[in-house]
Amino acid sequence: MSADTQATTVRFSRSDYRTLGLAALGGALEIYDFIIFVFFALTLSQLFFPPDMPEWLRLLQSFGIFVTGYLARPLGGILMAHFADHLGRKRVFSLSILMMALPCLLIGIMPTYADIGYFAPLILLALRILQGAAVGGEVPSAWVFVAEHAPAGRRGFALGFLQAGLTFGYLIGALTATLLAQLFTPAEILDYAWRFPFLLGGVFGVIGVWLRRWLSETPVFLALRERKEGRAEFPLRTVLRDHRASLLPAALLTCVLTSAVVVFVVITPTVMQQRFGMTASHTFALSSLGIVFLNVGCVLAGLIVDRIGVWRSIVLYSVLLPLGIGLLYASLVGQWALPGLAYAFAGLTCGIVGVVPSVMVGLFPAPIRVSGISFTYNIAYALWASTTPLLLIALMPWSAWVCVMFCAMMGLVGVLTARRYGLNRDNLVERRLVAKAEM
Numbered sequence: 229m230s231a232d233t234q235a236t237t238v239r240f241s242r243s244d245y246r247t248l249g250l251a252a253l254g255g256a257l258e259i260y261d262f263i264i265f266v267f268f269a270l271t272l273s274q275l276f277f278p279p280d281m282p283e284w285l286r287l288l289q290s291f292g293i294f295v296t297g298y299l300a301r302p303l304g305g306i307l308m309a310h311f312a313d314h315l316g317r318k319r320v321f322s323l324s325i326l327m328m329a330l331p332c333l334l335i336g337i338m339p340t341y342a343d344i345g346y347f348a349p350l351i352l353l354a355l356r357i358l359q360g361a362a363v364g365g366e367v368p369s370a371w372v373f374v375a376e377h378a379p380a381g382r383r384g385f386a387l388g389f390l391q392a393g394l395t396f397g398y399l400i401g402a403l404t405a406t407l408l409a410q411l412f413t414p415a416e417i418l419d420y421a422w423r424f425p426f427l428l429g430g431v432f433g434v435i436g437v438w439l440r441r442w443l444s445e446t447p448v449f450l451a452l453r454e455r456k457e458g459r460a461e462f463p464l465r466t467v468l469r470d471h472r473a474s475l476l477p478a479a480l481l482t483c484v485l486t487s488a489v490v491v492f493v494v495i496t497p498t499v500m501q502q503r504f505g506m507t508a509s510h511t512f513a514l515s516s517l518g519i520v521f522l523n524v525g526c527v528l529a530g531l532i533v534d535r536i537g538v539w540r541s542i543v544l545y546s547v548l549l550p551l552g553i554g555l556l557y558a559s560l561v562g563q564w565a566l567p568g569l570a571y572a573f574a575g576l577t578c579g580i581v582g583v584v585p586s587v588m589v590g591l592f593p594a595p596i597r598v599s600g601i602s603f604t605y606n607i608a609y610a611l612w613a614s615t616t617p618l619l620l621i622a623l624m625p626w627s628a629w630v631c632v633m634f635c636a637m638m639g640l641v642g643v644l645t646a647r648r649y650g651l652n653r654d655n656l657v658e659r660r661l662v663a664k665a666e667m
Contacts, residue, residue: 252393304361329433388530
């Protein structure tokens with residue numbers, strides 16, 4: 229049994245539920261601002277690149293701009309994490325949503341290629357870089373903020389619920405895209421209606437800032453500030469000097485989490501339209517259903533973490549990931565009558581998204597926790613998420629089963645990481661690191 233499951237379980241108070249709910253909802257609005265781009269990748273590829281360019285190349289370049297946002301995550305994440313470890317989790321947690329919402333609003337009002345030529349994709353690229361920097365600070369700060377507020381023995385549920393909130397941002401994006409596909413014709417969307425979801429993102433940003441003003445600083449950081457332990461030195465230097473052993477498992481598990489998100493949320497909706505000939509409205513409806521069950525799967529995964537421990541949960545969901553994605557693509561290739569059932573099941577089996585944060589927050593002690601997570605998570609996520617969509621899109625003409633084979637490979641990585649850093653040591657490493665983190 230892991231350290232997490234050995235701790236005395238404490239019930240959530242009303243204040244705990246409010247903190248968790250506000251953090252999750254604010255995160256959902258911010259993730260919407262970041263992910264809405266992918267739901268309109270086909271439309272944006274037609275608007276921001278030369279019309280005489282081959283369709284596959286325009287789509288590839290549009291995804292290239294999307295993944296550039298991931299490449300900007302390390303720099304923004306490391307800088308914001310530094311201030312989170314020095315000045316407090318709450319301040320950075322609130323700043324990141326402003327940095328996300330403003331570019332989303334500007335995308336909604338900017339001119340296209342027809343208006344300003346090649347300046348259009350360049351401006352779009354710059355705005356995506358700013359958004360990438362913002363989300364690089366949001367996710368690690370959110371994990372630490374919620375984990376440090378969570379009662380003893382309920383960290384897994386708290387982080388699973390938070391991840392459900394973050395993935396709920398994907399659902400808001402999918403529902404917005406579905407609604408637009410029903411209300412407007414493809415010509416109207418291409419003409420003007422594509423701007424509406426980005427303008428809505430600006431409104432969401434204002435709401436998110438307002439919500440987060442009600443949050444309080446974490447008890448862990450307040451205790452560190454009281455003991456004057458939070459400003460000893462540059463946090464990242466401490467991570468690289470004293471906690472190198474934690475970097476590799478954190479990076480590997482980030483790649484597994486990233487793979488689940490990229491395949492399930494980013495690649496599959498586009499593939500359903502491009503390869504399997506589904507309409508945009510049908511695709512978005514199925515994607516929305518899948519994300520609902522992904523939200524449920526994250527919460528269930530958090531409950532399982534509190535029950536059986538983080539490393540056993542990593543093994544369980546690393547095995548379930550390729551099974552769920554395999555069933556989904558079997559339904560697409562075989563043209564089954566009820567692909568929605570397969571999409572729902574795949575969402576549940578992507579619960580690895582709700583498990584990995586529980587590992588990450590236990591790998592680094594409180595004074596450098598945000599910096600440690602941000603450094604490994606953002607670099608691994610940036611490298612993996614910037615290359616994986618392009619690679620899978622390029623390989624998709626070779627075989628419709630590329631995403632399934634990829635998830636099988638990443639599931640194996642998850643199992644081997646758990647065996648190496650958790651199970652084979654009877655969770656000694658986990659207990660030691662969690663104990664240090666709670667000091």
